[in-house]
Ligand SMILES: [Zn+2]
């Protein structure tokens with residue numbers, strides 16, 4: 001968030017401070033201007049796009065305490081069954097990149113609490129974002145997944161059906177878990193990221209440092225988003241038969257609202273401040289742009305590092 005002090009009149013809802021100045025914060029992507037006090041006064045923030053609820057637009061609240069704005073709600077994926085076509089599309093995307101996953105890895109949509117419990121249940125102390133939205137599971141666990149989407153009751157989403165599901169381990173990867181209630185493009189970005197963790201594990205990549213592993217996973221997430229949001233097939237994915245055939249039909253029907261959200265998720269990946277996810281992504285992306293994905297992956301397998309990109 002940038003922090004700006006100005007003396008001009010901005011938005012009439014923002015009061016002046018003690019010095020007679022209007023103090024506001026501005027979201028770097030949406031340019032939404034708001035009074036800094038709303039960062040601490042429990043004003044709802046959309047868990048997907050980060051925009052704050054304003055006086056004239058009411059958000060939906062999910063049963064696990066998260067809030068969702070109306071625009072994100074439009075394409076939200078709410079239960080495990082709902083998510084299967086997207087999961088298949090992303091597996092097809094991998095196949096189109098010559099990175100087919102032969103194993104049938106189960107994928108479940110879960111609530112925030114179920115996801116956090118599953119993280120604790122993993123012996124392999126993995127690194128995670130402060131607010132984790134997906135997980136590539138290695139241990140056998142019983143996970144409560146969302147069987148039937150909640151219905152809208154006023155501003156609340158209520159009455160979802162969940163079911164505990166025992167996951168047995170058939171290969172290195174037990175399952176992929178994703179937080180429910182996120183828009184299709186964000187859900188897909190998370191799936192693409194977690195599937196890359198799965199791919200690395202299944203292909204025998206071991207003990208990568210967080211920057212390398214998260215960085216390359218973020219690149220796959222970013223590439224998939226680009227292939228969905230940007231007009232025409234993305235240059236790096238142009239070899240992908242799957243991406244041009246399966247998603248182009250849907251591309252025509254995508255609303256401007258959804259495209260703008262996609263651009264935000266792309267922006268978020270590129271500008272992430274964390275060393276593992278942000279720094280890792282930027283290093284991985286530079287390597288992939290210079291050497292291509294295949295060569296970058298081969299180099300990581302041999303050395304555990306990204307190939308050097310001279311500037
Ligand atoms: Zn939103």
Ligand SMILES: [Zn+2]
Pocket residue numbers: 193197214217
């Ligand atoms: Zn990750």
